Amino acid sequence: MSVIKPFKALRPQPQFAKQVASRPYDVMNSAEAKVEAQGNPNSFLHITKSEIDLPESVDIHSHEVYEKAKENLEAFVKRDILFRENKECYYIYQLIMNGRSQTGLVCVSSVDDYENDIIKKHEFTRPEKEQDRINHIKTSGAQTGNVFLAYRNHATVDTLIENWKTAKSPVYDFIAEDTIQHTIWIVNDSSTIEQISNLFDKEVPCTYIADGHHRAASAAKVRKALGDKATEGSNYFLTTLFPSNQLYIMDYNRVVKDLNGLTAEAFLQKLQDKFSVELKGTEAYRPQHPHEFGLFIEGAWYKLTAKEGTFTTDPIGVLDVTILQNNVLDEILAIKDQRTDKRIDFIGGMRGLGELEKRVNNGDMKVAFSLYPVTIDQLFDIADSGNVMPPKSTWFEPKLRDGLLTHLIYE
Numbered sequence: 001m002s003v004i005k006p007f008k009a010l011r012p013q014p015q016f017a018k019q020v021a022s023r024p025y026d027v028m029n030s031a032e033a034k035v036e037a038q039g040n041p042n043s044f045l046h047i048t049k050s051e052i053d054l055p056e057s058v059d060i061h062s063h064e065v066y067e068k069a070k071e072n073l074e075a076f077v078k079r080d081i082l083f084r085e086n087k088e089c090y091y092i093y094q095l096i097m098n099g100r101s102q103t104g105l106v107c108v109s110s111v112d113d114y115e116n117d118i119i120k121k122h123e124f125t126r127p128e129k130e131q132d133r134i135n136h137i138k139t140s141g142a143q144t145g146n147v148f149l150a151y152r153n154h155a156t157v158d159t160l161i162e163n164w165k166t167a168k169s170p171v172y173d174f175i176a177e178d179t180i181q182h183t184i185w186i187v188n189d190s191s192t193i194e195q196i197s198n199l200f201d202k203e204v205p206c207t208y209i210a211d212g213h214h215r216a217a218s219a220a221k222v223r224k225a226l227g228d229k230a231t232e233g234s235n236y237f238l239t240t241l242f243p244s245n246q247l248y249i250m251d252y253n254r255v256v257k258d259l260n261g262l263t264a265e266a267f268l269q270k271l272q273d274k275f276s277v278e279l280k281g282t283e284a285y286r287p288q289h290p291h292e293f294g295l296f297i298e299g300a301w302y303k304l305t306a307k308e309g310t311f312t313t314d315p316i317g318v319l320d321v322t323i324l325q326n327n328v329l330d331e332i333l334a335i336k337d338q339r340t341d342k343r344i345d346f347i348g349g350m351r352g353l354g355e356l357e358k359r360v361n362n363g364d365m366k367v368a369f370s371l372y373p374v375t376i377d378q379l380f381d382i383a384d385s386g387n388v389m390p391p392k393s394t395w396f397e398p399k400l401r402d403g404l405l406t407h408l409i410y411e
Contacts, residue, residue, distance in 0.1 A: 002118060002151070002200040002207050003110040005236060006088040006193050010142065010406040012042075016081050018174040020044050021182065021401035025145060026129075026214070030060055042081050044403025046072045048136075048144050061132055066139035073140050084408070090187035090196055091405055092161055093240055097180045097398040102246040103161060105196070106184075106405050108236035109149065109207070111220050118206050119149065120383035123213045123391065126339065133218035134225070141410040143219060143238040146400045147212035150376065151204050153243035160196065172404060180398045184405070200241075207241060208383050211396045222409070233409035240400055244376050250349030251286075251373045252395040253356055254324070255365040257343045260333045264298050267332065267367070271295075274327040275304040284353035287372040290320060294370030296356055315381040320371050321390045328369075339391045348395040349373070 012020040019040055025048035028036065033049035046053055050069040051060045058064055076082045091106035113119045137143055165185055172184040187193060209216055219237035223230050259267045271277050275293070280301040285294035291311065293304040311323045329335040335344050345365070347355050356368035374394050382389055 001202060002204045003113055004105075004107040004197060004200050004239075004241070005110075006090045006187075006197075007108045007236070007238075007407055008085040008088055009091065009106075010077075010082050010084050010408055011404060012082055012172075013080065014171060016042050017172040017404060018176070020076075020081065020403040021174075021176065022048065022403055024399055024402055025049050027399065042076075044144070044401075047076070047140070047142075048402050061128075061135070063135075063139075066135045069136060070140045073142060082406075085186075087188060088193075090193055092165060092185040092187060093400065093405075094165070094183040095180060095398045095400070096183075097248075100248065102242055102248070102398075103165070104148075104240040104242040104400075105157075105161060106146070106238075106240045108407055109147070109239040109241075111223050111235050111237060113207075114216055114220050114237070119216070120206055120208045121213060121216075122209065122379055122383045122387075122389045123393075124339070124388055125213050125217045129214045130218050130221065133215055134221050137218060137222045137409065138225065141408055143215070143407040143409065144402055145212065145215040145238070146402070146405070147216045147219075147237060147239045148210045148396060148400065149207040149239045149241045150210045150244050150247055150379075151207045151241055152380070153245045154199070154204060156203070157196070157199050158243055160192070160199075164192065176401065182401055182404070207239075208380060210242070210247065210379070210394070211399070212239075231409055231411070233407070233411065236407070238405070238407040244380070247376050248397060249373045249376060249379075250395045250397050251371050252321075252349065252392050253347045253353075253371055254329075254338075254369045254392075255345050255347060255356060255359045256329070256333060256335070256367050256369075257364075258333075258366050262332070267297070268302070270332050271304060271328065274307055274310045274331075276307065278303040278305075284357065284370075286353060286370055287320075290318075290372050291323065292372060293320065293324065294353070294368075296353075296360055296368040296370075297366070299361070315378065315385050316387050316389070319374060319378065319389065319393065321374070321393045324369060324371065325390055346392040348397075350395065350397050 019042040022044040033045045034052040037043040037045040051065045094103040170183045170185045175181045223234040285301040291306040295302040335341045359365040
């Protein structure tokens with residue numbers, strides 16, 4: 001069963017919450033972060049992307065960057081921008097995007113559960129990305145990045161959370177510059193805290209990582225690295241748990257630099273072996289059903305529909321990302337490993353299909369593919385089977401903001 005705990009969050013004074021809250025560190029590069037934090041000394045990017053406060057010549061993975069993160073975090077506390085909760089609490093985090101609401105429970109989850117596969121994974125992690133967060137956590141003493149977990153919706157948990165939202169006033173409630181509304185309530189009643197903990201311990205057999213595999217893996221490796229100096233705080237990591245019926249997975253699309261020596265005409269001809277190919281014209285094509293794909297090349301959109309024999313019914317083989325990889329990226333374009341091949345790039349659905357057109361039209365890429373989103377049930381099936389998805393299969397929106405609730409591993 002799932003072990004979760006309340007925690008003493010490091011969080012902003014209410015009047016600074018909107019200024020502090022920043023987009024996750026891993027959705028932007030250093031240059032973008034510097035622009036986003038410009039003119040805002042209270043942006044949490046000064047902690048999660050602390051290289052923005054150092055000369056551009058400094059390697060973003062150098063010890064100096066992590067020390068700067070620690071220094072900036074301490075400065076936020078000294079300036080009374082951030083303060084530490086005096087009691088272990090749960091927190092309720094609601095996001096509203098385009099009129100659609102989803103509500104999660106912010107807590108700390110057990111590293112033991114992660115290592116024992118009670119917290120289930122569906123992606124491989126990359127060592128260099130893990131090491132970055134390991135260094136950040138060990139040096140700053142803070143888990144600043146939230147791991148987004150899903151659970152099969154549980155009526156009692158859902159009702160308890162909704163009743164608390166109705167009865168209590170939020171501590172934070174603001175609309176960010178991207179028009180997403182962020183609202184947080186504190187659950188500080190001891191009996192309610194105990195009830196929540198017991199519900200997950202007795203009635204929620206497992207949770208699933210939706211977004212944040214590297215953050216979770218890094219937290220586990222920090223505890224291991226601390227060895228006999230491991231703290232109670234390092235036995236847990238910062239998570240937000242969302243019921244599966246509230247989650248929204250967007251498409252995660254692909255762009256490729258070249259056609260592996262083929263002309264556009266020859267490439268389209270080869271596709272007809274495995275797909276029906278229909279010219280759609282200049283209007284962007286978003287797939288309407290599984291096993292459909294949009295293709296943008298030389299100013300035109302095409303609809304591709306996978307033919308019989310291009311996929312299997314097993315949890316991995318049925319995925320559209322697998323169909324694309326096996327029948328197009330590998331077989332025609334000679335891209336064997338999407339995780340390492342520099343000829344391919346990935347564009348989250350939040351950027352829209354116009355971003356695919358832009359990357360092709362400006363000559364940066366030769367061809368773009370739009371995909372139908374993976375479903376939450378497919379994610380659960382793959383995690384339950386012990387398999388992993390192809391890289392960059394899921395894009396969850398809206399995303400939690402960094403800085404509103406931080407877990408400290410050192411007292």
